[in-house]
Amino acid sequence: MADRIITEVDELKAVTHPLRVRMLAALRADGPATATELARRFDTDTGTTSYHLRKLARHGFVEEAEQRDGRERRWQASHPTTSWDTAALSTSAEGRAAISVMRQHQMASLQRTITAYETAQTDLPPEWVAAAGMSDLPARLAPRSLHELERRIVAAIEELEAADADDPEARRVLLHFGGFPRIDPPGWADVADADSAEES
Structure with a gap:
């Protein structure tokens, strides 16, 4: 299955519903399921x-999976990942709003991941506690370099996942990547410039 890149607003809006986006994520992470299993x-x-x-x-995000029996439909995700063309969708207010909703879903997913980890960390092996965590790293990059950074991160994940395919200690890990230009509050640059002038 190929990855899905969304370029139309109505396609992105189809997954902005909070339950839909979580159901789609569950089908990707855990495999096919019925409507009853998802409801539970x-x-x-x-x-x-x-x-x-x-x-x-x-909208082509899920499709019928191979059925175990004829009693109930099983569904699977149609693509391993979904992303969207920010440049194309950001040309309209409706597109920008849909992207904003999806980013809020991503933040909510990250919060659920952190909360679940913090609840369970006392039962995890010490090596997993040491490996888990988050970083907040500033950098000075051109837009092309930020694109390249994301490409390299994805490539590194695929390489390491392949290397760990037969490792019994390997388990599913949730990874979140974000990169945004820093936007200073109004007047902040003027204050910073004044401080620099006083020091010189």
């Missing part, structure tokens, strides 16, 4: 998950 996982009813699965299928 997300503490809702089968009618709701069936409705949202149909919405996702209409």
Whole structure:
């Protein structure tokens, strides 16, 4: 399966619903599931998950999986990852709003990951506690270099994942990457310039 790159606003809006985006993530991470299994996982009813699965299928994000029996449909993600063309979608207010909603979903996912880890860390092996964590690193980069950094990170992940394929200690890890230009508050640059002038 190839990755999915969204270029149309209506496609991105199809996954901005909080339950849809979590269902799609679950199908990618844990494999095919029925509407009933997803309803149980997300503490809702089968009618709701069936409705949202149909919405996702209409836009090509999920598809029917091989059935275990003829009683209930199983669904799978149609692509291993989904990203969006920020440049194309940011040309309209509707597109910018949809991107903003998706970024908030990403932040909520990160918060759930951290909360779950902090709850369970006393039961994890010490090497996993030592390996887990976050970094907040400033850098001075051109836009092309930020694109290249993301490309290299993805390549490194794929290389290490292949190397660890048969390692019994390997387990699923949730990785989050973000890079944004620093936007200083109004007047901050003037204050910084004045401080520099006083020191010289």
